[in-house]
Amino acid sequence: RSTFGRYATGAPFLCCGCTGRQSALDTAGSEADATSFLFWVLVSTGAFIWLAVVGLLVYALRNRRRMWSEDAAGKLILWAGPIFSSVVLFALLTYALWLMPGLRPSSAGALRIEVTGTQFWWRVAYHQSPGPPAISANEIRLPVGEPVELVLRSDDVVHSFWIPSLGGKMDMIPGRTNRLSLLANKAGIYGGVCTEFCGTSHALMAFSAVAMRPDDFDRWLAAQSNPAANAGGSGKDLFMRHGCGSCHRIDGTEARGLVGPDLSHLGGRETVGAGILPNSEDAIARFIAEPGVLKPGTRMPSFAMLPPDEIRAIATYLKGLK
Numbered sequence: 379r380s381t382f383g384r385y386a387t388g389a390p391f392l393c394c395g396c397t398g399r400q401s402a403l404d405t406a407g408s409e410a411d412a413t414s415f416l417f418w419v420l421v422s423t424g425a426f427i428w429l430a431v432v433g434l435l436v437y438a439l440r441n442r443r444r445m446w447s448e449d450a451a452g453k454l455i456l457w458a459g460p461i462f463s464s465v466v467l468f469a470l471l472t473y474a475l476w477l478m479p480g481l482r483p484s485s486a487g488a489l490r491i492e493v494t495g496t497q498f499w500w501r502v503a504y505h506q507s508p509g510p511p512a513i514s515a516n517e518i519r520l521p522v523g524e525p526v527e528l529v530l531r532s533d534d535v536v537h538s539f540w541i542p543s544l545g546g547k548m549d550m551i552p553g554r555t556n557r558l559s560l561l562a563n564k565a566g567i568y569g570g571v572c573t574e575f576c577g578t579s580h581a582l583m584a585f586s587a588v589a590m591r592p593d594d595f596d597r598w599l600a601a602q603s604n605p606a607a608n609a610g611g612s613g614k615d616l617f618m619r620h621g622c623g624s625c626h627r628i629d630g631t632e633a634r635g636l637v638g639p640d641l642s643h644l645g646g647r648e649t650v651g652a653g654i655l656p657n658s659e660d661a662i663a664r665f666i667a668e669p670g671v672l673k674p675g676t677r678m679p680s681f682a683m684l685p686p687d688e689i690r691a692i693a694t695y696l697k698g699l700k
């Protein structure tokens with residue numbers, strides 16, 4: 379096959395980074411729309427300037443004999459250089475400044491979601507008035523077409539919050555509160571990531587962002603505010619007996635730990651282990667047995683010493699919490 383043919387076969391793989399559920403160029407939110415448009419403005423301006431410079435260079439090389447006098451060329455470079463650069467940079471700066479007010483967080487009438495980064499997962503609290511916040515972890519749900527105010531904090535080191543398809547990103551800094559607003563305009567499941575190196579499992583600190591129709595979202599949030607309807611069976615007894623509740627909280631039970639992720643409605647989430655495995659009983663059982671293998675540096679100890687049927691029963695209980 380020709381060299382061109384070989385490159386042409388590779389092209390789709392180059393482009394697949396630009397689409398999908400975690401791409402800043404395949405947008406589903408108004409903040410991401412604004413930044414991806416700015417990206418294309420910058421890229422096309424850069425490409426235009428590059429082509430113009432290369433064109434002038436080729437022209438100059440072809441017409442060496444008939445070039446202007448040294449004096450005229452010197453004057454052209456002296457004046458055209460600074461003026462052209464100033465005009466282009468000023469235009470781009472004006473455009474970016476004009477975009478900024480729309481990217482600033484606004485809290486007027488917005489749903490407030492508090493997200494706290496911690497090695498290597500995310501605490502999530504949905505603030506609603508009246509009533510206490512609904513607590514969750516490692517997944518963010520938001521209504522399509524309604525602005526959401528994200529209140530971002532960190533428990534330990536610097537993390538950074540980014541949902542490329544919806545907008546962002548924003549650092550999460552210990553001792554400081556940062557705010558970000560997002561408006562999803564297309565229902566779907568989008569990938570979210572930590573974008574600041576925060577330790578061994580930084581690359582495994584992810585989450586799903588689920589944009590839902592507003593009435594679906596209201597129903598979901600109302601269900602999150604109550605304990606999951608799950609009798610529990612032997613898995614629940616084992617969960618409590620082995621002390622899982624000293625680190626994890628499950629609404630409506632004696633499990634009140636705040637060290638690890640809240641598991642109140644774990645069964646309804648997209649992933650297990652903060653975005654590393656699709657949610658299933660198998661995945662939950664695997665995480666209980668070998669958390670340190672799946673997520674190096676995690677504070678959760680391994681429970682591989684438990685009999686496999688006990689691990690399975692606990693996984694069944696947790697998957698049933700919807």
Ligand code: CUA
Pocket residue numbers: 495498536537538572573574575576577580581583
């Ligand atoms: Cu948290 Cu990187």
